[in-house]
Amino acid sequence: MGKTAYVNGQFVDMQAAQVNIEDRGYQFADGAYEVCTVANGRLLDGDPHVRRLHRSLAELKIPAPDLDIRELLLETAQRNQVDWGIVYIQVTRGVAPRNHAFPDTLTPAVVITSRPLDYQPVLAGASQGKKVITTPEIRWRRCDIKSISLLPNILAKQQAREAGAFEAWFVTDEGEVTEGSSTNAWISNAGTVVTHPASHAILNGIVRQTLIELMENAGIRVEQRPFTLEEAKWADGAFVTSTTACVTPVSHIDDTTLGDGSVDTTVQHIASLYRDYIYAAAE
Ligand SMILES: Cc1ncc(COP(=O)(O)O)c(C=O)c1O
Structure with missing residues (x-):
């Protein structure tokens, strides 16, 4: 057809x-x-x-x-x-x-x-993390608008693909991670989750918004504040979210392995919250 x-x-x-x-x-x-x-x-x-x-x-x-x-x-x-x-x-x-x-x-x-x-592999794939690379934040100051003007994003994603990575994170001149080329960026440390606040610097993802609510209801502490690349590399875990990536764990940032390279238990828990949310909505 x-x-x-x-x-x-x-x-x-x-x-x-x-x-x-x-x-x-x-x-x-x-x-x-x-x-x-x-x-x-x-x-x-x-x-x-x-x-x-x-x-x-x-x-x-x-x-x-x-x-x-x-x-x-x-x-x-x-x-x-x-x-x-x-x-x-x-x-x-x-x-x-x-x-x-x-x-x-x-x-x-x-x-x-x-x-x-096919969402099944995306939702089931939380046992293995993926690699992200980093790239300078060169976008305009209204990333909160979901504009079809995406040149920096597609170039960043292409850079990731050519490096064998899943995603590229934009990093500002001050060393802060804003978000990915088509995903929101998160880190997890000692059970607390950190993501950039909703501002003009990021797209306030729908999955991001849903997940914040799900995490708060599940008693997971969420801090909405900028985090640096340095902080991310020392984190227990990280993940990215979007409509198509759902909750995708991150195991490597550039050449740094997060923790022992396995998916952090908090990240696993968060992935399962979103998986349950989708399947409940689909019933
Ligand atoms: C730059 C950017 N950030 C974040 C997201 C995640 O948004 P959502 O959760 O609404 O899919 C996207 C999705 O396309 C995006 O392009």
């Missing part, structure tokens, strides 16, 4: 889908996006994702499309027969002759796609 995309008001065969070459998303990466988990045919944390999309659009001065986004995300997953997977939405400012300044009359362009993803 061919894949179906929602494109500006219609569901179309992806092979035949078209966008205007003067769409400002194409010309300027002028837009915002979301990636949401589909768990057994249901949207996981659909409302927080839609709220964050609206927030990103408002910060970019893009009018929110007058659509039931939650419904359209679900329908796109259903039309693609995605039971477990992701649904992607991007909203760009619209079509106009190329000019940095934008008219305020544009109609935002909306594209939604969905694809299957």
Whole structure:
């Protein structure tokens, strides 16, 4: 069966889908996006994702499309027969002759796609940690906006791939870890978990927000403060979170092995909290 995309008001065969070459998303990466988990045919944390999309659009001065986004995300997953997977939405400012300044009359362009993803290995894989490398933080000062403008992120991820690593962590001139190229960054030390506070320096991940609540309910101490790379290298454990990575343990940061290289028990516990959360939502 061919894949179906929602494109500006219609569901179309992806092979035949078209966008205007003067769409400002194409010309300027002028837009915002979301990636949401589909768990057994249901949207996981659909409302927080839609709220964050609206927030990103408002910060970019893009009018929110007058659509039931939650419904359209679900329908796109259903039309693609995605039971477990992701649904992607991007909203760009619209079509106009190329000019940095934008008219305020544009109609935002909306594209939604969905694809299957086998969450089982991701959720079961908490017994082994992965490697992260570090790279200088060169991004703009509004990383809280989920913008489709991702050049530093894709270059960092590519650097990680070429180094045989799972992720790259951005490190500021002051030596602080902000987040990964497509994940939030966490460390665990003596049972306390530390992650960068939600500020303009990071994307406030939906998994991050969910997990903070789950950890607090489970009595795990969470500190939302910046941590340095040095502190991370001495930590008992570390992990990254995102919609597709869920809770992925980290065993190596650059050439440093964390602890004895096995997954810290607190990190294992946190991974199991998120696994239980997804499976409960999928029932
Ligand atoms: C830069 C960045 N940080 C964090 C995240 C994690 O966000 P979420 O948990 O909402 O998937 C992402 C996800 O794409 C990201 O791109």
